[in-house]
Amino acid sequence: MEITPKIKAELERYLKQAGLSMTGFGHIAGMNPGTVSGIITGNRTISVHQLDRITLGMNLPADHFYERYIEESVIDAPLNWKRISPFLYRCVQFQRVDCLQKVVSVLLDNLGYLPYLFALAEDCFKQDYREAAAYLYENVAEGEKQQHSERLAICQYRLFTLAIGKDQNRNMDAAAKFESFVHRLHEADQLDALKDLANVYRALSQWDKVYKYAKQMGQLGQVQYDLVHNSGRKEKEPQKKLSRPLFVYIAYAELMCANACDAKGDHEQALVHLQGYADLSWVKESDPDTLHWLGQFQRWAKINTYVNKLMSGDVSVLPNYVEYMAGEKYIFNELLNVIEAANRYNIDVDHILRRFEPQITAYQEVSSTDMYTQQFLPQQYARFWYKMAKYSLNKGRYSYGFKCLINALEKAGTINHVLLIANCAGLFDCFRAYAAPEILAQYHSTYQEVWKENDQKDGFALGSN
Structure with missing residues (x-):
């Protein structure tokens, strides 16, 4: 079996072949000549910064020595998070998930490293290193599975988010797996998680689940809204930052419940929920973000009132509905409603399809991470x-x-x-x-x-x- 030379031996051989002194190499690599000498002649552990300098000086790819670095500085050396963590970030940056996995497998022998690995996973998630984030969350969740901690719930929420894509069967599996963890989250995260669960089940046409989780989101949002505007508690409990204004979760819950009722044919109950987000006069905030969302719900209420009546069989609203959607930028959902009503009630909508033929022909699916x-x-x-x-x-x-x-x-x-x-x-x-x-x-x-x-x-x- 061939013995792979150590990094310092490779460096020493390179200097001889290139006819470079330690001082000359130090100038090329941006390293102190004493540091170069210490690496070659001493037994000091190479830092990640020094490894970067060495590969740069030797004109090698940045990750050239990564496998050997793991052997020399992780497996064969005392574990030290401050030394190892920069290397893990490099593995993520250069998409060397294989190297990340080797190091993490060593660290997982000590559960004390789970908080550090969780923090790394969160950084990967924020920077959209999806494969690395998923691997880290899976392993942290496995390590936390007996603890029933909030960190475990966050891992499962992130894994759910990362799993969602175009494959509806896999989305169903991901949602079903996450359901039992959603209520372990902090209230702020729980609101977004309930919203995401309801949206996934909406795409899957699982209307009972849509109604269930939308209803829970609305109830939790209302409790939190009441707490925020209770003068005795207002300053005592700082809220985690939400992705939307708090009232939006309450209003959106009504919208989703209305959508679920309409889809199940209960148009009368759908109208009750529709009125729940059409009248938002109770909202106390008046900042620009709030005003934006209030305008959105007003617009949705108007157009969904047409939809509710149309799907109930009141085809007299069709001309008004068409005129309203003509002023909208994205009309594909509205066209779908028109065709659905045409099929359901045997309506001739040829004139509407001709009117919007350019938009139908030019339609392109939107690429988004939402x-x-x-x-x-x-x-x-x-x-x-x-x-x-x-x-x-x-x-x-x-x-x-x-x-x-x-x-x-x-x-x-x-x-x-x-x-x-x-x-x-x-x-x-x-x-x-x-x-x-x-x-x-x-x-x-x-x-x-x-x-x-x-x-x-x-x-x-x-x-x-």
């Missing part, structure tokens, strides 16, 4: 094309209808939306007799691609629900 945008909008996009397919096929526009349906199937496959994939398959079967041979071939090819893409994923089965 949990709602990342999850909900791709699903809405797929649902829109499915509803468009249904509308067009029922009108006998088979060529365009099948084009929309294949588009919907592709999008549903991308996000692994099992129910929507099954609905696409069912709709195609209903109109299969009207499909030209080339459409049949294209549909079969698309369906096979969707199956291949998702067959390997745990818990996925085409046609299941």
